[in-house]
Amino acid sequence: MKLHELKSFFILWLTQSFSALGSAMTNFALVVWLYQSSGSALTTAMLSICSYAPYVLMSIFAGAISDKWNKKTVMLVSDSFAALCTVAVLILLKTGSLEVWHLYVLNALNGLMNTVQQPASDVAVTLLTPEKYYQKTSGMRSFSNSLVTILTPVFAAAVMAFWGIDVVIAFDLITFTVAFLSLLLFIKIPAVEEKAAEESFFSTVKSGLVYLKDNQGILWLIFFLAAINLIASVYDAALPAMLLSHKNGGETVLGAVNTCVGIATLAGSVLVTFMPAPKSRVRVICNTLLISMSTENFLLAFGKSPIIWCIGAILGWICIPIMNANMDVIFRTRIPPEMQGRVYSARNTMQFFTIPVGFFLGGLLVDNVFEPFMAAQSVDSIFVRIFGSEKGSGAAFLFFVIGIAGVLVCLIFRRNKHIRGLDTKD
Secondary structure (H helix, E strand, C coil): CHHHHHHHHHHHHHHHHHHHHHHHHHHHHHHHHHHHHCCCCHHHHHHHHHHHHHHHHHHHHHHHHHHHHHEEEEEHHHHHHHHHHHHHHHHHHHHCCCHHHHHHHHHHHHHHHHHHHHHHHHHHHHHCHHHHHHHHHHHHHHHHHHHHEEEEEHHHHHHEEEEHHCCCCCHHHHHHHHHHHHHHCCEEEEEEEECCHCCCHHHHHHHHHHHHHHHHHHHHHHHHHHHHHHHHHHHHHHHHHHHCCCCCCCCCHHHHHHHHHHHHHHHHHHHHHHHEEEEEEHHHHHHHHHHHHHHHHHHHHHHHCCCHHHHHHHHHHHCCHHHHHHHHHHHHCCCCHHHHHHHHHHHHHHHHHHHHHHHHHHHHHHHHHHEEEEEEECCHHHHHHHHCCCCHHHHHHHHHHHHHHHHHHHHHCCCHHHHHHHHHHH
């Protein structure tokens, strides 16, 4: 790898990762604050629902904007708006006025701006990276995301314990400033052939959908990932509810499990960065997701101790960076750069619309179905013997259900002829 060929990518990657750490710390702190205030899985899950809903609804239009506008400008404006939302949270905290609905509104606004920022950022990475380095740089990005996952609960919990949540948010703003100035002053994103400029706005939007219609392999891969995202977001909604309320859980245990997720994805990122290109990227994607779905969910369901939960987190997440890197290469090599903004946005709408649905479904099922069901069981019930009787046992039962669902989804989609056909074009 020749470092001078990736100089701009390295600057963008490092500074954006630093900013991502600050944002993740703020999100972690707000989730803990909200669950402790409400005690409701659905109320906490609504944070993510409010963030993802506008992202999903508007993504299909955002790609047209991204392809027509300067990528760097889009990223700077979007990040600045997100920082202003963070400032608003800090002011509300300092004045003692912060309420749940404030967080919902601000998360929705952040999600709206992210619809434009995300495709612009994805295209920028493509333009800054020679094609021969796609798998390696994808592994590096996964590495930094994993490191953020590891450091977030540790740093956020420590800062909250010693200085409070407002200092966590202040650190977030510092990391934003570093990333903003680096992008503004030191990174030049190459120009791309702007065919979108010659098209009307709605023609540009339509062209992204038409591209996916004409490329059935990519379209069915997106449907596969949408199904996985539904299951994964139910998992995300149920995890804090189980670990924060379980007699063997708590904030420290939730942080430990999240840290293990980070360690696992960090290890997977290192592996994929140095792995040679596989003969079948599709087979790698299907097999890694099958391993993930068939391990962690069942260990969370049947486990009764933090050690088992941490082992489950490691087994469930170590393969995910390998899956992401191979999926990333498929998208970047098959979609022309001048089309990537609108195609990625159409992909985002179809692939991620299941996330807010999953968060809502997960919170609703924990609060209104599985926890009441477990609470009504007698001491000698088979469900009590398997999942326990304390609060959190309903979430454990839900993990068992989504574990079965995840395995079935992987087995069904791996047989899809359109997805398998992607390898013939590699």
